[in-house]
Amino acid sequence: MVQILVPQLPPAALNDCRLARPLSAHSTLVSSPILPLEWLRPHPLLRTLPLDDEHVVAFVPSLSHVAVLNQAALALLERLPLSAAEELGSAAGALHAMAARGLLVAATQPSPPAPPPSPVLSAWLHVTNACNLRCSYCYINKTTARMTPEMACAAVDTIVDTALRYGYREVALKYAGGEPLMALTTVAAAHTHAQTRCAAAGLTLQATLLTNGTMLSPARAAQLRELDLGLTVSLDGLTLSHDAQRPDRRGAGSADTVRAGIANAHAAGLAPTVAITVTGASIGAVPELVAWLLEQELPFTVSFARNQECSRERSAMLAEEQQIIVGMRAIYATVAANPPRWSLLGTLLDRADLSYAHGGACAAGKDYMVIDHEGHIAACQMVLDQPVADLTHPDPLGAIRADRNLPLGVPVDEKAGCRDCAWRYWCGGGCPIATLRATGRTDVKSPYCNIYTALFPDLLRLEGLRLLTRGE
Ligand code: SF4
Ligand code: SF4
Known part of the structure; x- marks a missing residue:
């Protein structure tokens, strides 16, 4: 029997820097669940990591949700695209579930665009x-x-x-x-x-x-x-x-x-x-x-x-x-x-x-304002001593976005070393202040990049093992 386990995402906890995950985040990645089933095939960038003899964790770096699949689900993936009506009917539930997680795509589906602006x-x-x-x-x-x-x-x-x-x-x-x-x-x-x-x-x-x-x-x-x-x-x-x-x-x-x-x-x-x-x-x-x-x-x-x-x-x-x-x-x-x-x-x-x-990696430089006890406004709490506006400014966020002295909002797609990285929309390129301190620039990859790329597979396997144990 095909088994597909997917995590239920809790409301995102905020810490000092964590990007506030929008409530609509679930829908931003989900492929259309009403694609004709006979069009579906594995995403060309689909990867799996073994969990045990029966299960793998499956994902498309940066682009899909994460799911645990059993060997029957993997065998189904290998048979795609299906054409026989009988087989399509019996596999419909599993195909819809995997398509909704972004693990399957239609052959004609264009490459996904960059993530939308944060709400x-x-x-x-x-x-x-x-x-x-x-x-x-x-x-x-x-x-x-x-x-x-x-x-x-x-x-x-x-x-x-x-x-x-x-x-x-x-x-x-x-x-x-x-x-x-x-x-x-x-x-x-x-x-x-x-x-x-x-x-x-x-x-x-x-x-x-x-x-x-x-x-x-x-x-x-x-x-x-x-x-x-x-x-x-x-x-x-x-x-x-x-x-x-x-x-x-x-x-x-x-x-x-x-x-x-x-x-x-x-x-x-x-x-x-x-x-x-x-x-x-x-x-x-x-x-x-x-x-x-x-x-x-x-x-x-x-x-x-x-x-x-x-x-x-x-x-x-x-x-x-x-x-x-x-x-x-x-x-x-x-x-x-x-x-x-x-x-x-x-x-x-x-x-x-x-x-x-x-x-x-964070909202600084584009979707973030830090206001101190005197009403000064800066791009990040780490640069409170470099405010670009105060509460009398008519457009403080515009001033933060326009600040060329501290360009903290460089999108990951524009960072050297990140723009072709498969993990970029999950990583975000790291803290721009840490990058600035380590390199003198914010438009390059994080000084922690080697740590991130070493640990992404470990974290994905950990989530897979957690799903196997907890079931959600
Ligand atoms: S910091 Fe490294 S892992 Fe992160 S997006 Fe840039 S290149 Fe990829
Ligand atoms: S720039 Fe760095 S310190 Fe500032 S909010 Fe972003 S991650 Fe946090």
């Missing part, structure tokens, strides 16, 4: 410069300054007006800092206003608070639940490796407090996503953290720290590359031992998302 405008509200931690990779010059609630509402007005002006259908807000729980009154005012404005404007709103998790008391967790806010908590290890990267002001570790905060969030009915940032130095301890998160059934994202420097020795970069590849494979082995219910395609390989086609 989502993302925005980061930097509600405070204050933070109670001193993380080693933090880029904020900390002060006690905060955004006032009035400024936050004005920022929301600018975001909603921009969304309407440019024809976006969805808005994704990230409340961040510094530590945004140190300015919760501002967050509450902004989010209540955003809910009202988006509802009135017919815009879908997704929002999350990006926190270090140390101030998640039961009362604050209850307030976030009341506000209907998503929650993303940074945690880089269970104990020592987290404490080394994320100490408090006095140098003491924060891992235990963060885990207590996560427990409080859970008890309040929130479903926090844990954002893990890995470095060559910390990655060895991440499997232990991942095992704990899987036991707790907590979703998580894994991203690489953006610390590549132009001046680094090539040998040092290659050593770290190997360290990260080996470390990521250890993380994947941990996931394979206790696979979660949710799909992993969008969360376990830095900025890459293998669940749908997209034209860049």
